Amino acid sequence: MSTFYVEGTLYFAVNFQYHHTFNPMLKILIADDYEIVRRGLKQILLDEFPLATIDEAVDTTDLVQKARSYHWDIIISDLVMPGGGGLFAMKEIRKEKPGMPVLFLSINSEDHYALQVLKAGAHGYLNKDIVPAELGKAVRQILTGKKYITEWTAEKIGHKLNGSGVHMHEFLSEREMEVFRLLAAGKTITEIGEILAMESSIATTYRSRVLKKLNLGSNADVTRYSIEYKLVDTQ
């Protein structure tokens, strides 16, 4: 754990990764109608969370029933399945468990679902092509109460979440949020790099991700956004 000060406030940079990685209480429910896909997904999850309990649902009805009957920390589901599909399942599950985190996995031809799915309140959306690289990150981010999408998906849906009660900054990771706040406060890349103990090139990458996810063009836009959504104290 490292500590640093930003304008008089003490920050803790906690490696919250380990909290989830070796958590034997972690319960994950996965849903896909292909057994071969469920097998692969389960293995990839066990790589990331070796002690997790992972159960499987084979279709929409099975998913809804299992989701309602037991406690789960996260549900990872395919979108298209017999019996109504993942989106329908989420709505049914949420009738009894409104806060249930759901991460959807999609194949390429389903990318038009992204907007619909996120507006309906899904916590994350991930293309199967970038599993396994991103799956661990996505799950961890969602477990810490944030939402997850890639910059690519963010670009695709642009500003279209307006009016849905969902805001693009909900999809920033912890690190992206730290960079966002510092940009909004007027810090330069070099300063951000020093404050967050990262190389300037990495800070630049994060800045680029933040801009893409929030569909913004400049640091000034970031400041404006943060004021609009009351994300940073103005002095």
Added chain:
Amino acid sequence: MRILIADDHAIVRRGLKQLLLEEYPSAHIEEVGDAESLINRSIQDKWDVVICDLSMPGRSGLDALRQLKQSNPVLPVLIMSMHPEDQYALRVLKAGASGYLGKDSIHSDLIQAIRTVMLGKKFITPSIAEKLAEAFDSSSDKLPHEHLSDREFDVFKLLAEGKSVTDIASQLSLSITTVSTYRSRIMDKMNMRSNAELTRYALEKALI
């Protein structure tokens, strides 16, 4: 036991690997994500069996299969596919595959398929056996789309799905002229005049 797996979906590859390791814990298993890599890897080393997805980006599994059979005639190749058996099973077997496995049942068929092909036999499910028998029955008429070559069939399906000649050309890495030629041939063989007729036919026969 040395097994080479080709599928563009990492999750599927992982599922297959786990399935195989359960049965053959000391097997050496490698994975590739496309046809080019498959062909390259297959000639760089010795393998006991190849498991290859039919539809991958770039070159198709069917193309890869033909090339594998040319460079490595004795190596058994199992083709797996999301598609229902009817459409591709016979074509794939004709092209030299040792077996055809649907992705929905592969978890229960794979090990038996491998055992069968390692003995030098072909893995044929009862339903595929029936189709093969029907194909040999000269008194039964072939359906119009069954007269199409593999390539023509690919183009036919895309036309029936509403794709333009330009889109098809780019998807299959062919010239627009070539795709147009295929389209003419398809129309002749199927005795149709418009893409709409192709679509109607394809929907009727549940090909799309």
